[in-house]
Amino acid sequence: MKLKLTLLSIFLTCSINPVHAETPVFELIIKDHLFFPSELTIPANQKIKLFVVNKDDTAEEFESHEMNREKVIPGNSKAMLYIGPLKPGRYPFSGEFHPRTAKGIVIAK
Numbered sequence: 001m002k003l004k005l006t007l008l009s010i011f012l013t014c015s016i017n018p019v020h021a022e023t024p025v026f027e028l029i030i031k032d033h034l035f036f037p038s039e040l041t042i043p044a045n046q047k048i049k050l051f052v053v054n055k056d057d058t059a060e061e062f063e064s065h066e067m068n069r070e071k072v073i074p075g076n077s078k079a080m081l082y083i084g085p086l087k088p089g090r091y092p093f094s095g096e097f098h099p100r101t102a103k104g105i106v107i108a109k
Contacts, residue, residue, distance in 0.1 A: 023082075026040060026048055029055060033098040038104040045108075047084045059075055069081055091106040093105070
């Protein structure tokens, strides 16, 4: 009887799927050569998925040297990037094709 309980306990322990935390998803929109929101707060020390939706007719490049990310998003389309995990802090980004207007910052808290 003791052996059956032990085996049953091992079986149940091994067969339970561990709960995996899902990657948080955030969205940035490019419209009129501006990023919305211009400040994006994300969790620190955690990888995130960032969807960048370009509602302009022209392409824009999401660029951040501090986050080591660069991605061209064609006009009227969207792209997905993984960012992080980032230490707590502020990480600027810009649109390389319109650097005067397309600016923003990721705040990792």
